[in-house]
Amino acid sequence: MTDASPTGPTILTAWKGAHKRLKDGRIDSPAIDARLLLEAASGATRTDILTDPYRPVTPEQQATLDGYVERRLRREPVSRILGRKAFWKILLNVTPDVLSPRPDTETLLDVSLLAFPPSEAFNVIDLGVGSGAILLALLAERPAARGLGTDVSSEAIAVARENAANLDLNGRTTFLRTEWAAGLADHSFDLVLSNPPYIPSGDIPGLDPEVRDHDPHLALDGGEDGLDAYRALAPEILRILKPGGIYAIEIGHDQGEAVKALFDEAGLPGAKIVRDLADRDRVVTNGPDPRTTPRPS
Numbered sequence: 001m002t003d004a005s006p007t008g009p010t011i012l013t014a015w016k017g018a019h020k021r022l023k024d025g026r027i028d029s030p031a032i033d034a035r036l037l038l039e040a041a042s043g044a045t046r047t048d049i050l051t052d053p054y055r056p057v058t059p060e061q062q063a064t065l066d067g068y069v070e071r072r073l074r075r076e077p078v079s080r081i082l083g084r085k086a087f088w089k090i091l092l093n094v095t096p097d098v099l100s101p102r103p104d105t106e107t108l109l110d111v112s113l114l115a116f117p118p119s120e121a122f123n124v125i126d127l128g129v130g131s132g133a134i135l136l137a138l139l140a141e142r143p144a145a146r147g148l149g150t151d152v153s154s155e156a157i158a159v160a161r162e163n164a165a166n167l168d169l170n171g172r173t174t175f176l177r178t179e180w181a182a183g184l185a186d187h188s189f190d191l192v193l194s195n196p197p198y199i200p201s202g203d204i205p206g207l208d209p210e211v212r213d214h215d216p217h218l219a220l221d222g223g224e225d226g227l228d229a230y231r232a233l234a235p236e237i238l239r240i241l242k243p244g245g246i247y248a249i250e251i252g253h254d255q256g257e258a259v260k261a262l263f264d265e266a267g268l269p270g271a272k273i274v275r276d277l278a279d280r281d282r283v284v285t286n287g288p289d290p291r292t293t294p295r296p297s
């Protein structure tokens with residue numbers, strides 16, 4: 001009887017090994033992270049991992065995976081290791097110059113998509129566009145809409161432009177390096193969106209290393225009380241919004257009342273607080289609340 005040939009690593013054993021190392025290293029979501037890193041290292045898809053678990057992994061692929069796992073154990077986020085991150089229904093390139101898109105921010109999409117039906121032609125601005133996540137996810141869903149993204153970081157704008165081109169949305173997007181809406185015309189947007197920096201400066205040293213050491217502080221630091229950006233934004237949103245227009249602005253989970261008060265004081269109409277899927281305050285808007293508005297069928 002001949003001996004079974006020695007079996008090397010397969011995508012299943014590689015996944016299990018990476019999972020164990022991440023779990024032992026107390027990484028938050030070891031199973032998902034191991035899968036994402038394995039997919040990138042081996043070229044296998046999620047479906048391959050499920051349907052073809054005994055496919056061999058080459059020594060080069062295993063070495064790549066081991067390198068990724070090492071980086072993750074040093075608390076580099078998966079999005080930064082891979083240079084890309086999924087948001088809503090799109091995939092974005094991300095670099096050290098942009099905030100990695102977060103699922104919480106998808107609440108802005110929920111509000112916007114309810115406010116503007118699929119075939120409506122409208123124009124939207126994203127103030128502090130970063131990677132382009134919010135603006136591009138929305139334009140991908142609303143083929144008659146046009147968008148403008150501003151940012152003070154020219155590096156961020158370069159990333160957003162690249163993402164727009166990769167998604168074939170560059171024909172409907174413009175990017176401008178400016179501070180919030182500086183230089184833009186009064187009453188010119190149907191929809192104003194932003195996920196501004198809102199972490200109080202003193203809280204930044206205590207953030208998770210994935211955020212503190214890898215997201216740009218420009219995109220996190222909201223000044224002493226975390227509200228600096230909202231003070232700057234409130235009069236600008238009022239100025240650039242068309243009559244009857246909608247705004248939806250992300251907030252920290254404990255900033256709802258403070259931001260609503262700031263917006264009320266600035267004369268922005270109809271400010272109310274909307275919660276995210278984790279049931280935390282996440283957006284201040286005059287638009288529909290996704291949790292109480294039935295979805296159009």
Ligand code: GLN
Binds near residue numbers: 104196221
């Ligand atoms: N939601 C981000 C975080 O808590 C902060 C992003 C921001 O300041 N806009 O990590």
